[in-house]
Amino acid sequence: MALPDGVQYRTFDGEERLATRGEAVYGEPVVDGWRAWDAHRSKLGAMYELGMEPGLDAGDRVLYLGAANGTTASHVADVAGPTYAVEFAARPMRDLLSVAETRGNLFPLLKDARNPETYAHVVENGLDLLVQDVATRGQARVARANQRFLHDDGRLCLAIKARSEDATREPDDVFADALDDLREGYEILDSRRLDPFHADHLAVVATPR
Amino acid sequence: MALPDGVQYRTFDGEERLATRGEAVYGEPVVDGWRAWDAHRSKLGAMYELGMEPGLDAGDRVLYLGAANGTTASHVADVAGPTYAVEFAARPMRDLLSVAETRGNLFPLLKDARNPETYAHVVENGLDLLVQDVATRGQARVARANQRFLHDDGRLCLAIKARSEDATREPDDVFADALDDLREGYEILDSRRLDPFHADHLAVVATPR
Amino acid sequence: MSEGWFAGLATDQVGAERVREGSADAPDAWPDRAIEAGVVTSEEAYYDRLHEATTAAARTAMEERERADDQQVIHAVRAMDDAGRMANELAERVAEWAGSRDAASGTGIDYCRELAATDPAEPADERLVSLAERAIELDDERDALERYVERVVRDAAPNLAALAGPTLAARLLALAGGLDSMAKTSSSTVQVLGAEEALFAHLRGQAPSPKHGVIYVHEYVRGTRPEKRGSAARALAGKLTIAARIDHYAGDRRPSLEADLDERMRRIRTGGEDDGAA
Amino acid sequence: MSEGWFAGLATDQVGAERVREGSADAPDAWPDRAIEAGVVTSEEAYYDRLHEATTAAARTAMEERERADDQQVIHAVRAMDDAGRMANELAERVAEWAGSRDAASGTGIDYCRELAATDPAEPADERLVSLAERAIELDDERDALERYVERVVRDAAPNLAALAGPTLAARLLALAGGLDSMAKTSSSTVQVLGAEEALFAHLRGQAPSPKHGVIYVHEYVRGTRPEKRGSAARALAGKLTIAARIDHYAGDRRPSLEADLDERMRRIRTGGEDDGAA
Numbered sequence: 001m002a003l004p005d006g007v008q009y010r011t012f013d014g015e016e017r018l019a020t021r022g023e024a025v026y027g028e029p030v031v032d033g034w035r036a037w038d039a040h041r042s043k044l045g046a047m048y049e050l051g052m053e054p055g056l057d058a059g060d061r062v063l064y065l066g067a068a069n070g071t072t073a074s075h076v077a078d079v080a081g082p083t084y085a086v087e088f089a090a091r092p093m094r095d096l097l098s099v100a101e102t103r104g105n106l107f108p109l110l111k112d113a114r115n116p117e118t119y120a121h122v123v124e125n126g127l128d129l130l131v132q133d134v135a136t137r138g139q140a141r142v143a144r145a146n147q148r149f150l151h152d153d154g155r156l157c158l159a160i161k162a163r164s165e166d167a168t169r170e171p172d173d174v175f176a177d178a179l180d181d182l183r184e185g186y187e188i189l190d191s192r193r194l195d196p197f198h199a200d201h202l203a204v205v206a207t208p209r
Numbered sequence: 210m211a212l213p214d215g216v217q218y219r220t221f222d223g224e225e226r227l228a229t230r231g232e233a234v235y236g237e238p239v240v241d242g243w244r245a246w247d248a249h250r251s252k253l254g255a256m257y258e259l260g261m262e263p264g265l266d267a268g269d270r271v272l273y274l275g276a277a278n279g280t281t282a283s284h285v286a287d288v289a290g291p292t293y294a295v296e297f298a299a300r301p302m303r304d305l306l307s308v309a310e311t312r313g314n315l316f317p318l319l320k321d322a323r324n325p326e327t328y329a330h331v332v333e334n335g336l337d338l339l340v341q342d343v344a345t346r347g348q349a350r351v352a353r354a355n356q357r358f359l360h361d362d363g364r365l366c367l368a369i370k371a372r373s374e375d376a377t378r379e380p381d382d383v384f385a386d387a388l389d390d391l392r393e394g395y396e397i398l399d400s401r402r403l404d405p406f407h408a409d410h411l412a413v414v415a416t417p418r
Numbered sequence: 419m420s421e422g423w424f425a426g427l428a429t430d431q432v433g434a435e436r437v438r439e440g441s442a443d444a445p446d447a448w449p450d451r452a453i454e455a456g457v458v459t460s461e462e463a464y465y466d467r468l469h470e471a472t473t474a475a476a477r478t479a480m481e482e483r484e485r486a487d488d489q490q491v492i493h494a495v496r497a498m499d500d501a502g503r504m505a506n507e508l509a510e511r512v513a514e515w516a517g518s519r520d521a522a523s524g525t526g527i528d529y530c531r532e533l534a535a536t537d538p539a540e541p542a543d544e545r546l547v548s549l550a551e552r553a554i555e556l557d558d559e560r561d562a563l564e565r566y567v568e569r570v571v572r573d574a575a576p577n578l579a580a581l582a583g584p585t586l587a588a589r590l591l592a593l594a595g596g597l598d599s600m601a602k603t604s605s606s607t608v609q610v611l612g613a614e615e616a617l618f619a620h621l622r623g624q625a626p627s628p629k630h631g632v633i634y635v636h637e638y639v640r641g642t643r644p645e646k647r648g649s650a651a652r653a654l655a656g657k658l659t660i661a662a663r664i665d666h667y668a669g670d671r672r673p674s675l676e677a678d679l680d681e682r683m684r685r686i687r688t689g690g691e692d693d694g695a696a
Numbered sequence: 697m698s699e700g701w702f703a704g705l706a707t708d709q710v711g712a713e714r715v716r717e718g719s720a721d722a723p724d725a726w727p728d729r730a731i732e733a734g735v736v737t738s739e740e741a742y743y744d745r746l747h748e749a750t751t752a753a754a755r756t757a758m759e760e761r762e763r764a765d766d767q768q769v770i771h772a773v774r775a776m777d778d779a780g781r782m783a784n785e786l787a788e789r790v791a792e793w794a795g796s797r798d799a800a801s802g803t804g805i806d807y808c809r810e811l812a813a814t815d816p817a818e819p820a821d822e823r824l825v826s827l828a829e830r831a832i833e834l835d836d837e838r839d840a841l842e843r844y845v846e847r848v849v850r851d852a853a854p855n856l857a858a859l860a861g862p863t864l865a866a867r868l869l870a871l872a873g874g875l876d877s878m879a880k881t882s883s884s885t886v887q888v889l890g891a892e893e894a895l896f897a898h899l900r901g902q903a904p905s906p907k908h909g910v911i912y913v914h915e916y917v918r919g920t921r922p923e924k925r926g927s928a929a930r931a932l933a934g935k936l937t938i939a940a941r942i943d944h945y946a947g948d949r950r951p952s953l954e955a956d957l958d959e960r961m962r963r964i965r966t967g968g969e970d971d972g973a974a
Binding site for chain 3: 291298299302303305306309310313314315316317318319326327329330331332333334335357358
Binding site: 097119 | 720722
C-alpha cells in the first residue's frame with residue numbers, strides 16, 4: 001500500500017508516526033515542518049494506520065462532511081487541493097476557522113450535511129473525494145445525498161458510528177443495514193472496523209455506481 | 210306463562226299494567242293497594258312484559274345485586290320473602306333505606322358485589338333467586354362469584370349492559386362473550402334483548418350447573 | 419370456620435358494626451345458626467334483628483362515605499386549581515420561548531396544542547414541544563378533575579351543588595373545610611368565604627366590610643347590578659347555608675330550594691330594596 | 697437553473713451573505729463558471745475569494761448562532777425552574793390528597809412514582825394516580841431541560857460554564873439578560889445578580905449591602921467560611937465576569953481561568969485577609 005504524496009511516516013521522539021506538512025493545529029508534535037497525525041483522534045488517520053486506501057491523493061478536490069473542529073480536515077487540507085469543510089454545530093466552528101486561517105484551500109461552511117442544496121451553490125461538482133464523519137442517524141442517506149458532488153470515479157471515505165445510528169442494536173447489525181443502504185448508490189471497495197483506534201466504528205471506502 | 214303470586218296485571222287509568230302490592234316508592238300509581246311496576250324503569254319488569262320467566266316466586270329468598278335506589282328491589286320485596294339488597298354506591302343508599310323502612314324483609318347492604326366475602330356473613334345460603342343488575346365490567350364474573358348463595362335449583366336472573374362491559378365493541382359480540390363466561394358456572398335457560406324497554410341490554414335466566 | 423354477623427351478639431346490641439366490618443368465606447344457613455346459638459328464638463325474630471342491623475349499618479356506612487367524599491372533593495378542587503394555574507403558566511412560558519424562535523408563534527393552550535403536533539427540528543424545539551405537551555396534559559388533568567369534582571359533589575352535597583353549581587359548591591366546601599363545617603357555619607360567614615383578606619383588612623379598620631367572597635362567581639351575584647349585589651349575595655349565602663345543612667343532616671334532594679332562591683332573586687332584582695336599605 | 701454564490705457579485709463585495717443565504721439544486725463547475733462570468737480571472741483568484749467569503753460567512757453565522765443560543769438558554773433555564781417548582785407543588789398536593797385516603801402514603805416525587813405504578817381502584821384513585829403522573833412528567837421535563845441547558849450553555853459560554861457550572865452559568869445569563877449584557881456588566885453587579893430585592897432594600901437604607909446573589913450556590917461561596925465569604929464572592933464574580941467577556945468577544949476556551957480562580961480561592965481561604973479588610 002502506498003501513502004499519497006504529502007502523507008509520510010516520520011520520526012517523532014523516536015517513534016514512527018503518520019504526518020502531513022502544515023501549521024500545527026491541536027498541539028501535535030512538529031518536526032521539520034511535518035506534523036504528526038494522531039490516528040486515535042482521526043478516523044482517516046486510523047484508516048491509513050490499518051492499511052486501508054481512503055483514496056486521498058495530493059491536490060485532490062475534497063468535500064469533508066462533519067469537519068468538527070478541523071483536526072482531521074487540517075491534515076486533509078495539507079495534502080489535498082480545494083477542501084470544502086461542512087460542519088453543522090456552531091461551537092467547533094471557531095476552531096475550524098483558525099485552522100482555515102493558515103490554509104487558503106480550506107473552505108469552512110456552517111451548513112447541515114443532510115441538506116446539500118444549502119451549499120451546492122458553493123461546493124463545485126466533479127470532486128475526487130467525499131470524506132464523511134457525521135455523528136447523526138442516517139449516515140448512509142447523507143452519503144447518498146452528497147453523491148452529486150463526486151465525479152464518476154471519485155471516492156467516498158465514510159466512518160459510520162454504530163451508536164449514532166441506533167444505540168440499542170448490535171453494531172454488526174447496524175453496519176450491515178448501513179452498507180445495504182449505501183449500496184443503492186455506491187459500490188463498496190473496502191470496509192473495516194476501526195478498532196483499536198475507534199471503538200464501534202466502521203470505515204468504508206466506496207465509489208459511485 | 211304464569212305470573213307468580215303477588216304479581217298481577219291491574220288496571221291503572223284504563224291501562225293494564227304489571228303491579229305488586231306494597232307501599233309506593235317512586236311516585237308510581239297505586240290502585241287498591243297494588244302499585245304499578247314500570248317496565249321502562251325496571252329490567253325485571255321488562256322481562257315479565259316480554260314473556261320471560263325470571264324465576265321469582267312468592268316467598269322466595271332473594272339476593273339482589275345492584276339494588277341502586279330500590280325501584281326494582283321494592284317490587285321484588287313485595288313478592289318475595291327475605292330479600293338481600295346489595296348496592297356499592299353511597300348516594301342511592303338513602304333512597305334504598307327509605308324503601309326498606311316499610312319493608313321488613315328488605316335488607317340493604319352497602320357492599321361491593323365483586324367481593325361476596327364481605328357479605329357472606331350476613332346473606333344466607335340456599336337462596337332461590339339471584340337478581341343481578343350491576344353496571345360494571347365483568348358482569349358474568351360477578352354472577353359466578355355470587356353463585357355460592359344459590360341452592361342447586363336456584364335461578365339467576367341477570368341483566369347485562371353491553372356498554373358497561375366494553376363500550377367499543379358490538380353489543381352482540383359482548384353478549385356472546387358474557388354468555389360464554391357465564392356457562393362456566395351456569396346453564397342458560399333463556400336469554401333475550403330487552404328492547405324496546407332497555408336498549409343494549411341482554412336479559413338472561415340461568416340455573417347453576 | 420366462618421361465623422355469622424350475630425356471633426356472640428348481646429341481646430341489647432344491634433350488630434350494625436358486625437354487618438359492616440365482618441366477613442365470611444362462604445354463606446351458611448344463618449337463620450338456623452342464630453336460633454341454634456340462642457341469639458333469637460324464631461326465624462321471624464331473626465329477620466327483624468337482621469333488618470334493624472342492616473339498615474343501621476347501611477345508614478352509618480353511607481354517611482361516612484358521604485362525609486369522606488366531601489373531603490375528596492376538597493382535595494380534588496385544590497388539585498384542579500393547581501393544574502389549571504400550572505397549565506396557564508406553562509403555556510405562557512411556551513409562548514415566550516416560541517416567540518424567540520418563530521415570529522408567527524401564538525399564545526395559550528390552543529397554541530400549545532398546535533405546537534405539540536409539529537415535528538421538532540432542533541434540540542430546542544424538542545424541549546419546547548415537550549413543554550407544550552406538559553401544558554396540554556395539565557389542562558386535560560384540570561378538566562378531568564373538574565368532571566370528578568362535579569360528579570362527587572353532586573353525591574356528597576346534592577342540594578348545595580344544585581344551587582351553587584358543582585364547582586362553586588366544591589370551592590365553598592374547600593374553603594369551609596368540609597360539609598360538616600359548612601353546615602355549622604353562619605350564613606354571613608358563607609357569604610364572605612374566600613374573601614378572608616378583605617375581611618381581616620375590614621376588622622383592622624382598613625377597609626369596608628366585603629360583600630361577597632367566592633360566591634361572586636355565581637350568576638345571581640355577578641349578574642345583579644352593583645347596588646343590589648349585597649342583597650343578592652346575602653340571599654344566596656342564606657340559601658346555600660340551608661342547602662349545606664340539608665345535605666349534611668337529611669341528605670335528600672329538595673328541588674323547592676331552587677324555586678325559593680329563584681323567587682327571592684326575582685324580588686331583589688325587580689324590587690326597590692337595595693343594599694343600603696336591606 | 698441554479699446559480700453560484702458569486703453570481704452578480706461586485707468586485708468589492710465579499711459575498712459572505714450569498715454563501716450563507718444561497719442555495720442550488722445541483723453543484724456545478726463553479727470555478728469555471730466564475731471565470732466565464734468574469735467575476736475572477738483565474739482559478740487561483742477564485743479560490744482566494746471563496747476562502748474569504750466562506751470564512752467570513754462561517755464566522756458571522758457562528759456568532760449569530762451563539763448569540764441566539766444564549767437566549768435559548770435563558771428561556772430553557774426559566775422553563776426548567778418552572779417545571780421543577782410545579783413538580784414539587786404537585787407532589788405536595790398528591791401527598792396531601794393521598795394522605796386522606798391511605799395512612800401509609802408517602803411524600804415527594806419518589807412517592808408519586810410509587811403511586812403511579814399502582815392500579816387505581818376508585819375514581820378518586822384514578823385522578824390521584826393521574827396527578828402523580830403529571831408530577832413525574834414535570835420532574836422528568838425539568839431534568840431534560842437541565843441537560844439541554846448544560847449542553848447549550850457549554851457551547852454559548854464555554855468559559856463561564858466551566859467556572860460557574862452550567863446551571864449557575866445559565867441562571868447568570870438569564871438574570872443578566874444574555875451573554876452580551878453580562879459581558880458589559882461590572883463584576884460588582886454580577887456579584888449580586890439575583891439579589892435585587894436585598895440590593896434595593898440596601899439602596900433604600902433598610903438593609904446592609906448584599907454580599908452575593910445567585911452565585912451563593914457556587915461551592916467557592918457557600919463552602920467558604922462566613923467571614924471570608926464576601927471576599928470569595930467578590931473574587932468569583934470577578935472571574936465569572938472575565939469568563940463572560942472572553943466567551944462573548946473571543947470565544948475560545950481558556951483553562952487557565954479555572955487555575956487562576958482555584959489559586960485565588962486557596963489564598964482567600966488560607967490567608968488572613970477577611971471581609972472587613974478586603
